[in-house]
Amino acid sequence: MRAADLLTTGTLGVRRRRARAVLSALGISIGIAAIVAVLGVTSSSQSALLAQIDRLGTNLLTVVNGRDLGGGEARLPVEATAMIRRMAGVLHVAPTTQLADRSVYRNVLVPVGQTGGLAVRACDPALLATLDGRVRRGRFLDTATARYPVTVLGYEAARTLGITGTGPDVRVWLGRHWFTVAGILDPFPLAPEIDRSALVGFPVAARLLGYDGHPSRLYVRADQDRVGQVSGLLAMTTNPAHPEEADVHRPSDALTARLAVSRSGAALFLGLGAVALLVGGIGVGNIMVISVLERRGEIGLRRALGAARRHVAAQFLTESLVLAAIGGTAGLAAGCLVTTVVSRARGWEVLIPAEAVWGGPVTALAVGAVAGLYPALRAAALAPTDALRTA
Structure with a gap:
């Protein structure tokens, strides 16, 4: 199967059920947005605090x-x-x-x-x-x-x-x-x-x-x-x-203590963002399992026409990755927007760490791959006759 064909078949469910796809990607986008915003706002505030310490002297x-x-x-x-x-x-x-x-x-x-x-x-x-x-x-x-x-x-x-x-x-x-x-x-x-x-x-x-x-x-x-x-x-x-x-x-020790508190607070919010991302990944996995059950007839027909198990697995895994990519991109944009608004409102320089820019989408794709692995293997394991009989 060519990559272009894989992308077409892998996005079939996303294009047919757009509302469900948006809701599925929303959980991942919230988690990524929270992580990016926490990293961005924390970096901006810490940069401003360090600049203040350097300016005032220790x-x-x-x-x-x-x-x-x-x-x-x-x-x-x-x-x-x-x-x-x-x-x-x-x-x-x-x-x-x-x-x-x-x-x-x-x-x-x-x-x-x-x-x-x-x-x-x-x-x-x-x-x-x-x-x-x-x-x-x-x-x-x-x-x-x-x-x-x-x-x-x-x-x-x-x-x-x-x-x-x-x-x-x-x-x-x-x-x-x-x-x-x-x-x-x-x-x-x-x-x-x-x-x-x-x-x-x-x-x-x-x-x-x-x-x-x-x-x-x-x-x-x-x-x-x-x-x-x-x-x-x-x-x-x-x-x-x-x-x-x-x-x-x-007196500067108080500012240094604020810096330490800011870092510990960032770790807490990163943990909450990771929890939101986990919930979003579970939501994508749940939707993919439902999608496999709903499309048993399609799976059986493709298998009867000669599609190998790996082709069916790749189709559903691609769909999960597409949902994760949509959520990751939207979450990255939302996180950058929140960082910019908060930093501008407080007079900070806007700083978004590079690891947040590339790490957000990569993390989303990793979550999507893990969430879609079981539904993809379950779809690939269906026998053509059983799939067509129960469709």
Whole structure:
């Protein structure tokens, strides 16, 4: 039998029963679409996350006051910033202090308890360079404005307060004093606590807000090649008397953890896609068995006219492969479409792995071959006289 004849006879059932063929291929297409979409969306999101990690850097460390032996909140030494600056491998240090019992409001009419979850933090001008941040609007604190009632709002703080502009006429009620809003910051992915804070200078914090000179959080930017060394010595350098009261963290570890979670989640969804593909393959096998039973007369006639068993088997196996190919192609297109839509909506670069492009159709064909093997062998085993008698 020629290949052209095999294709013609193998697609006879597909062409005659188009609705059933579409429904049979649908199960495989759903499984392939799920697998391709999971691989594509995961690759796109991981690429965006890796780009964000590379852009933000993994050399930012934070030192936070921990707990003392009595379980109370520890205090970092006043000299901590100066001691860390003398460490080898440290590029920038920026101390900050969250001012307890100090809140920021849009005006004096807002009830005291409605803080919106915003904090007031004292900082120095080195904070922006240490965090590699940017000012969205206005300007950041400097040595001059840090002495006066001037504040810079984090991105979320500005949104919560409903402030979109800066200048002498834009003020907030902060710690029972009016503060002029000098700037609004862009988001800080590695320091989300800054996003929800109103920042003021250390001098004005000491004069008006009760700042006592002890930092509560220090941001340290280390040399990329010496991050591990700096991290290991940071607690001892910050608080030589009680290093256990200084907690050292690397914020980029949270992004790395998100990457690991994304990969584990992808494995779960790939498993669900494989289950859908298995169900689709069982559906194709079921339809092919029914097709063999319905076409016993055709099988018997072909055998009586001289068709060999292998010709009959090849006919039904080809039909199963055609159904799988239709489902695999449709699933690949649907998976690529889902990946593109999701990636564009989230601002990611669209990445569809090569193994998904060629692996989807190949997997579909493999499932179709396995699903059609038993019906094909069953059709080939029919004797011509039995097939014609029971047709």
